[in-house]
Structure formats: C-alpha cells, structure tokens
Amino acid sequence: MSDEAEDGFVRVRLDLSYDGSEFSGWAKQAGGRRTVQGEIEDALRTVTRSHGTGYELTVAGRTDAGVHARGQVAHVDLPAELWAEHREKLLKRLAGRLSKDVRVWSLTEAPAGFNARFSAVWRRYAYRVTDNAGGVDPLLRNHVLWHDWPLDVDAMNQAAAGLVGEHDFAAYCKKREGATTIRTLQELSLVRGDDGIITATVRADAFCHNMVRSLIGALLFVGDGHRGPEWPGKVLAAGVRDSAVHVVRPHGLTLEEVGYPADELLAARSKEARNKRTLPGVPACDTC
Template sequence: MSDEVQPGFVRLRLDLSYDGTAFSGWAKQAGGRRTVQGEVEDALRTVTRSRDTYELTVAGRTDAGVHARGQVAHVDLPETVWREHHEKLLKRLAGRLPRDVRVWALREAPSGFNARFAAIWRRYVYRVTDNPGGVDPLLRNHVLWHDWALDVDAMEAAAKTLVGEHDFAAYAKKREGATTIREILDFGVRRHADGIVEIEVRADAFCHNQVRSMVGALLFVGDGHRGVEWPRKVLDARVRDSAVHVVRPHGLTLEEVGYPPDDQLAERQLQARRVRGRVH
C-alpha cells in the first residue's frame, strides 16, 4: 500500500483543464482512441526528449465528453530530467499540447501527495438551459438543452435530500467488488441571469455515472414529471430505476479537487487506500 517515490525520482503535481468534446475520456485505452492522459503523456515524453513514457495518476477519471477546469494529476520524473527541463517545461508543454488541453501549473509535490488517494473531495458542475430557443451556439458543447421549463427551487429541495453518506447503488453503474457508498458534502441548484441552470455537487468521490444519473433525476423533478421526494425514494430503494436517465456528458465539468494540508496528505492517502473501492 506504500506510495513512496522511488529513489532518483521527483513527484510533480500538474493542474490542468480540458475540453472533453473530442476525447474518449481521461484514461488511456486500447485501440488508439484519443484520451487526455495519452495526449499529456505523449507531450511530456516529447518535450523532455525521453524514451520512456511517465505515467500520470489523476484525481478523477472523467468519462468521454466530460470536461475539466480544475483537474489534478501527478507524475514521477527522474531527478535528472526535472533538473534539466523544469524552468521551461510548462511553456514547452503549452507549445506541444493540442489546444483542447492545457497544463496550468507544474511543480514539485509535497511529501505524501497522491493526486488520487490524497484528495478529500471532488466538485462537479452540470450546466443545463431550458431556454425555449435552445443553447447559445458558443456554449453548445458545455450546456445541455432541456426542452421543458425547470423549477429550480424544486430541484434544489430534491438535491438536498441526497446530501450525506448513502448507498448510491440506484444512481451508479456497479463495479465488481467496489462499494457504492459515497458521502455527498454539498448538492445545490441555481439559475444564473443568463438562464443557465448550474447543478453543483461535491463529494468525497463518485461512482461511475453517479453525477449524470442524479442530474437526470433532478431534471425530472424540475420539469414536473416527478415530485420533490422522488430522487430520495429512488436512493432508498438501492436498485437502478429505469426512469432515471443518465444525461449526456457534455454538460458536466470537473471544477475543483480538494486536498488536506500538506502535513495530513500521507494520512489521508492511507485512509483512502483502506477503502480503495470507494475512490473513483
């Protein structure tokens, strides 16, 4: 369970963002599909003139079409490579990476840091509009159009019933051997002046498809097809409900990842590894 950095290597933290539209998700896949991890690792290998590919570990493995504004990853580089390239590495990555992914910060990570296991929460926002005319063409890859008027107050009330630690089996794609228990720290809905509705959720971690399933349930409440109490009834049933739709991925953005103070990183990492199946 140890995550010690190997002798002769240095761990780096990367803060990055990407438009997920043209990516088949974060994680590398067989078959040559384009992924965020693949693009960043290729760029890192190229700009450091390395023969080896240094693998990234990420805070949240986003699915195909999902965006990120505040993604965090780490990579272990040989100290010799870091010393040679660190002053110009960020700018060189900017010149090598495609325009739909950016690394904004790259620095030595504190002791005990692990982008995935040291994280204490992830914050996502799903954006949707019920504008009768549809979505602003400039936002079409980031905002879902819902063609029924939405009652944001009802959606907010329903969201609050899902806050806390629960078994989210009814909203998750079950993975063999993994628990579906998660703790939602905050869940809220607001409408901005431009009419865009933001559904924001923060949790210790999320199951596969959990956020998009919960958003689907809230949209049914917002447009009047279900009552405010329905999402919680679905949760308590602990089985997938065919009425809960997994909404399209393009409205979802990973906005931020939270970490404890540096002196608590190692302990947090150990805690997360003890419940490995809970971390996504």
C-alpha cells in the first residue's frame, strides 16, 4: 500500500458519507454482500467506462455492518489520462449512479505522500443513545440506540476520563492475529442534548476492532448504575475481555471526521503509523 501513485497514475482523494443500515460494512466481501467499497468501486468503473479494470479504494476507517459515516475519507489511484478526461464531470456522474444511501462529496487530486488510512492522525466517532422512557424517535431509529434504564451522564464522564490517553485497549478490542491493541484515546466525553439524546464523542489516533462500541457498552453500565465509575478503568488495567462489557449495537455509531496533518507531514505520518507500537518501558514483541 504505497504512499505515492505509480507512474502514469493520479491519486484521488474522496470525501464521502453513507447510511450503513443496509450495508454489510465498508470492505468488499465474498458472496455478493452489499458493501460501501464494492458499490463505489462498481460505480466508478461504470461512469468511467472502465469495465474489467480494478480501481481499489483505500479507506481511513473500515466501518462494520450497520455503522454510518458522515466524514469518511478514501483514496484511489486512477490512470492520469482517465482522470484528465473525467475529472470535471465525475462527481455528478457518481451522484447519478450511486444508491441514495451513499454519497461522494468531493474528488480532489491528493497531495504528495497522502494515504487515506496511514496519513490520518485521528478519527472522530459519535455514538448516540437515548434513555427516553418512550423509546427512540421513529425518524432516528436507525441512528440512535435506546437504553431502557435512566442514564447518569456525569457518572459516565467520570468513568470516561480514566480511559483517555495511550493504553493497551486489549480489554475493549476484538483481538486480531499480529495486530497491536495499543491506541491513544484523545477524547471520550458525553453530552445530553436538549432533545434528550446523549452523544458520546470518541476520538483517537486509530481504533481496533469493536473498540468504540465496547467502550460505550462499559460506560452505559456505569450510567445506569450497574457498575461504579471506577469499573471501566479497572477493566482496562486488567487487559483481558470482561464478559460484562457488551459490544453495543452498531446503528448508533457514526464516523464523523478524519484528521490529517499539513501536506508536508503526510509521508512522515504514514511511515510512523506503520510502525508496531509498544507502551513506554515495554519491549516490542513481534508475536504479541
């Protein structure tokens, strides 16, 4: 996965959003399941009349089935001649070809060193939940989780504060062979809006699988009084999955924004992000 397009190709940045309700996640899958990546790549081939050619998207955050995105970022390397021919009309043609639950908002020639995944310095997600006794507004049912216990937002914020920083989040991640679970959680905070919906903002340099939904699951257990505010931090310190930490349903989760450094720092950030991370004082381990 190079940080530069090959000779004769142009790297194009896509800014996009989608309602994940009817998608089996971002990444293409075998068996014909509908995915965001598959749908955009198919549309791209169709509108550029490139049937039989594979243009593969690289994305900032691979969202799971049912998860939404408002500020997703991807890149694709296109032949320079094709880009020159189609660039002025490509956005509108994609709008006419794509399903209404996925939109590409901009297509721009990426600066040198840009990689949608590895150049990112943070991803910001929002998880929305309501404890309204009557349930969720029907118009928001695909984007807000209903929790049928009253929630103490102050207690949840107290618990969240103990999770911010660089830690090994193994207790909140689905382990993947050869992948580190060390992440820097830059922000975890919750606010109840005037409509009663509680929005959790979760921002980190990167996330491991199920991390956001597991963190929210732990905080909900604090919010409804089943655990004290110190409990999520104890789970984190233990470093192993706790059966009491539930992975909440995906539909309340939205990728809101992806942050990148200044253009001149893109390549360096991409190189840094590829390095296997360890915590201070802990030696690197290729098999950990």
